[in-house]
Amino acid sequence: MVEHGELPYQVAIMEIRKKDFETFCGGSIIAKSIVLTAAHCFVDMDTQQMSQGREYNLIVKPLEKVLAVAATVKSEYYKHETDAIAQWRTLRQFTFPNNYNFPDNDIGILYLSEPFIFNHFVRPIKLATMDKEYYGFCLVSGFGQISKTEKSPYLLKAQLRPLPGSWCSDLHHKDMSNVICTALIDADIGEGDSGGPLVCKNTGDPMEKDSYGILVGIACATYGDIHSIFTRVSRYYQYIQINRSTKLSSVAIKGLVNRRLRKYKTTCGATIIKPRKILSAAHCFHSNVGKCRNLFYPGYEIVCEADKSMYEHKYAVAGNLDNVAVFKQDPDGQWRTIEKVYYPVKYAFPNHDIAVAFLHYPFIYNAYVGQIPTASRNIDYIGQCLVSGFGRTGHKDSDQSTQLLLAHLVLIPKKPCNRLHRKVMDGFVCTSSSPTDVGKGDSGGPLVCAHTGDPNEKDKGLLVGVVSGHNVGRGSFFTRVSRYQKFIETAKSAAFSTVFSAAAYSFSLHGNTFIFLTLIYQTVFLF
Incomplete structure (x- = not known):
C-alpha cells in the first residue's frame, strides 16, 4: 500500500455513481490543470457499427460524471465521506490523437476545471523526452484489480522490468517502438490501472531531476501471461506540449x-x-x-x-x-x-x-x-x-x-x-x-x-x-x-x-x- 505523499503525481480518475465514487482509471499530473492518461479510459469503439462491417465511430465518455482526484490512496469513496488531504476536480475537456486505434496511440490529455494546488501531497512529474531502452526495474502504480474477482481498495505500487524493444516487436510481428513492454514476473497491471504511470529512475533523460524519477509510460494493456504494454511517453512529448x-x-x-x-x-x-x-x-x-x-x-x-x-x-x-x-x-x-x-x-x-x-x-x-x-x-x-x-x-x-x-x-x-x-x-x-x-x-x-x-x-x-x-x-x-x-x-x-x-x-x-x-x-x- 502507498502512503500519502509517496507518489504525489498519481491521480485517481473516478466515476460519479448514485451512492459513491469509484476509480476506473489512473492518471499522472503533468501541470496544475493537466492530467495524462490513456485514451481508452474515455474512448470506446461503436461495436454495433463494427459488427455490421461499417466504418465505426469513436464514442467519448461524458465528462460530467467524472472526477480527477489527487492525494488519495483510496479507490472508492461513499458520498458522505470526507478527506482533508485529497483534491477533487471536475473536468473541462479531454483530447486524444486523431489516429488513435487501440492499442495504438493510446494516450489522452485531461484538462481540469480548476487547477490542483501543489503541496507535499500533490506535485507534477516530468515527462520523458528521449527514445531509449530502459533497464532494471521501473515503478508502476494503480488502483486496479489484484485478482480476477477482487479490486484493490487502496493505491498499490509494484516494480516491473522493461523488455528490449526488439523483443516486443518480434513478439507482435510489427513495429512496437511507440510502446514499452514489461515482463510479467512478480507483478502485473490489471483492469483499473489503465492510464496510470510507469516511472523510471536514472534514465539519463535531461528532464529527470526529481527524486521520484520520470514518467516514461502510460498503462495500456496486458497480453495474456506474457507481458504488459505502456504507451511510450517520449514519442508523444511534442504532441503533449503543442x-x-x-x-x-x-x-x-x-x-x-x-x-x-x-x-x-x-x-x-x-x-x-x-x-x-x-x-x-x-x-x-x-x-x-x-x-x-x-x-x-x-x-x-x-x-x-x-x-x-x-x-x-x-x-x-x-x-x-x-x-x-x-x-x-x-x-x-x-x-x-x-x-x-x-x-x-x-x-x-x-x-x-x-x-x-x-x-x-x-x-x-x-x-x-x-x-x-x-x-x-x-x-x-x-x-x-x-x-x-x-x-x-x-x-x-x-x-x-x-x-x-x-x-x-x-x-x-x-x-x-x-x-x-x-x-x-x-x-x-x-x-x-x-x-x-x-x-x-x-x-x-x-x-x-x-x-x-x-x-x-x-x-x-x-x-x-x-x-x-x-x-x-x-x-x-x-x-x-x-x-x-x-x-x-x-x-x-x-x-x-x-x-x-x-x-x-x-x-x-x-x-x-x-x-x-x-x-x-x-x-x-x-x-
Whole structure:
C-alpha cells in the first residue's frame, strides 16, 4: 500500500455513481490543470457499427460524471465521506490523437476545471523526452484489480522490468517502438490501472531531476501471461506540449446570438501572440468598404483598418472551450472587446488572408490562457501539425462542434501543393484532406507545428499558419505566418492610430473583381 505523499503525481480518475465514487482509471499530473492518461479510459469503439462491417465511430465518455482526484490512496469513496488531504476536480475537456486505434496511440490529455494546488501531497512529474531502452526495474502504480474477482481498495505500487524493444516487436510481428513492454514476473497491471504511470529512475533523460524519477509510460494493456504494454511517453512529448500551447493560445471570436440569454457563438478563431494582440484571418473582419492608411515604416506597404461594424459587437474570448457561451458565465473565460483590426491592403481572398487585432485590455496569462511564438523562417514544413477550432464536424450546418477541437493534419510540401492547387502557393501552408479537416467556423484559428528549426519555436510549438479555406478534393490551406512576420511585428495599436499619413482613402472590391475571383475559386470555401 502507498502512503500519502509517496507518489504525489498519481491521480485517481473516478466515476460519479448514485451512492459513491469509484476509480476506473489512473492518471499522472503533468501541470496544475493537466492530467495524462490513456485514451481508452474515455474512448470506446461503436461495436454495433463494427459488427455490421461499417466504418465505426469513436464514442467519448461524458465528462460530467467524472472526477480527477489527487492525494488519495483510496479507490472508492461513499458520498458522505470526507478527506482533508485529497483534491477533487471536475473536468473541462479531454483530447486524444486523431489516429488513435487501440492499442495504438493510446494516450489522452485531461484538462481540469480548476487547477490542483501543489503541496507535499500533490506535485507534477516530468515527462520523458528521449527514445531509449530502459533497464532494471521501473515503478508502476494503480488502483486496479489484484485478482480476477477482487479490486484493490487502496493505491498499490509494484516494480516491473522493461523488455528490449526488439523483443516486443518480434513478439507482435510489427513495429512496437511507440510502446514499452514489461515482463510479467512478480507483478502485473490489471483492469483499473489503465492510464496510470510507469516511472523510471536514472534514465539519463535531461528532464529527470526529481527524486521520484520520470514518467516514461502510460498503462495500456496486458497480453495474456506474457507481458504488459505502456504507451511510450517520449514519442508523444511534442504532441503533449503543442496540444497544451495550442489550447492556451486559442481565442474564439464570438458574436451575439441571443440577447435575452446573453449567448454568444463562435464566428472565427484567433491566436494570442501578445497579451493585447491576436492573429486571425482577414476575411473574418473584411467588409466591402474599409479604411486604408499609409504607415510610416520604411519599405512597408499600406495596411487596411477593418470597419468597426465588423467587430464592435464581438468579443475575443480566451480560456473558454465552449462554442456557444453565456457572457462571462465561465469563471475561467476571459472576455475582451476589440479595439482595432488591420490586414494587408492587397487582401483578396484567399491571398494575404491574415489580420492583426488589438484588444482594449490584455489577457491575463494563467493555467488556461497563454501566448504562442510565431514563425519567422520560410520553411517547407513536413509531417503533421496541430489545428484547433470550433467549426463544422459534418456536412450540415447543424453538425458543429460544441467545444474546441484539436486534430493533426498531414502537411503537403510546397511543390506538390502548387501542382495540386494549379497555382503558386508560396503564401500558404497546405494540408491534405482528411476526416479531421478544418471546417466552417475554424477560420482564423492556429496551425501549430514542432521540430521546425525556427529559432522562435523553443519547446512549445510554433504558429506557422492561420486557417483560411478549403478546396474541395485538394485539402485545406493556411496563410503562411512567416511571410507576414514584418507586418505582425511592426503592427502596434498606438502606432497605427497616430503615425499614418494624413491622407486617407476608401478601399473596395469592384464588382467585376469579385466575379473574377468567384470564377477562379468556385470550388474554394471561405469559412
